[in-house]
Amino acid sequence: MEREPVLKFEHIDAYYGSIQVLYDINFEVYPGELVCLLGGNASGKSTTLKTILGVCKIKNGSIYLKGERVNGKPTKEIIERGVAIVPENRRIFPKMTVLENLELGAYLRTDKEAVKREIENIFDLFPILRKRANQMGVTLSGGEQQMLAMGRALLSRPEILLMDEPSMGLSPMLVDQQFEIIQEVNRRGTTIFMVEQNASMALSIADRGYVLQTGSIVLHDTAQALLENEMMKKAYLGGQDGEDEEDEI
């Protein structure tokens, strides 16, 4: 029973109102893994994360968190079961300070002393945030906001960390730095499920990957195998420098 997945999708069909966006999605994430979900624009990556968080309507199938079925549970209960998210566009609370944003990450925790220590750890991981501790979230640069969103998510001590396109809008250098940090956080024991368009970057640090195309998973394998897969090379890995058009925006 050691290999019980932290997160498991079983035949999930998800909808926005009456519009179906996910078709028969199956995947699992095991403890300690870094798994990525790849796919182009509008393929349903963010929707997959929102489905976990209970924001989208599930018509068929089951989602399990550590073996327990959680379909239809309110978002708060999902979060209480150890899910944290670094969402698309970071969603920093704009008119709260960096410190307050971090504290909100630990909203459900009651061990104040430990939270204080862990905030210090986050500041050690991202020294720039310590300098900005009393600045409003809205004044941070994109890269700093990404760090803050990551710190905020880690402060809940998640069983699984969901990340939605951490590379979006960052310069290539910041992307490299960001992915190093993600890898480091994973090495220290946090299970990560990451959504990315930048397939080569994501696969360079992931254990395994799934590929989503218009709402269906069309491919899944170890990161290594996906990097060598012909179809992947053609459709997603394109330029070897690992950049895609998203970076130019």
Place this chain on the structure above:
Amino acid sequence: MDLFLKELPQQLVNGLTLGGVYALIAIGYTMVYGILGMLNFAHGEIYMIGGFTGWWVLHLLSRNHHVVMNAAAVIALMIIIAMGVSAFVGVLTERFAYRPLRNAPRINLLLSALGVSIFLQNLVLNYQGAKARVFYVHSLIPESVRLIHLGPVVITLTRLIVIVVTFFLMALLSVMIKRTKAGKAMRATAQDLEMATFVGIDVDRIIVLVFIIGSALGGAAGTLVGLLFTQVDYYVGFQAGLKGFTAAVLGGIGSIPGAMLGGVLLGVAESLAVTFLPAAYKDVVAFAILIIILIIKPTGLVGERVPEKV
């Protein structure tokens, strides 16, 4: 000379009294708007119910126009019970008139609020009648202490009480919003409701809390104005609601410090207008300010636009 040495400070004190009350009302509008993006038309009625509650407490604690216990305690009870009753009614309106429409178009919510406003007005009209209830403040505040001289300014004890209570409540709210965990959760929810749920905040409870606080402050304002103008009727919520709303817009709707500032400025502006213009212009001033703000700075004095969430 007399005008500036005597009249002006006097009107400033009067303006501060009125302004504090407007600020208390404005806070309720601004907090609800901040989270639900809705103009709570029924807020004026919550204020009116606060006024009636204060009157009833005074009435029940009086025998033959004399209070049966310590006057300060009676005033405190009037305010506290008015806050409680208004908060309770506010929570009921949220639960039954607004929450079921959370995911409906904004306009439905607005119409529901309008309906609640008319319903509450008629409810009070039906049970309390159309005649104004008179607060017998003489029984509360003895002749000897009714007027207080501060240099050139004469201030009634009632005004002093109103100023002290309003500013105390505003200070309390400011600290609560800034420092406490619930205050932080309220700000987070106002800034990004969905993200707030993603960090584990129970947004439904925060919304209830917002209605409790906003309505309680509105209820306090109702009783304070009752003490000040010594009467209340079922229709006072309309005018007060418009003033509170104007103050909220003036300060920047959605911003709590803005509501406080807007309320005080509106009160002072009205009082000064009375000094320099015929008294009939008093109410015109509020609406002139509202229209000017909406035209030249719709975001209000401290309102800054936060990027709309995607």
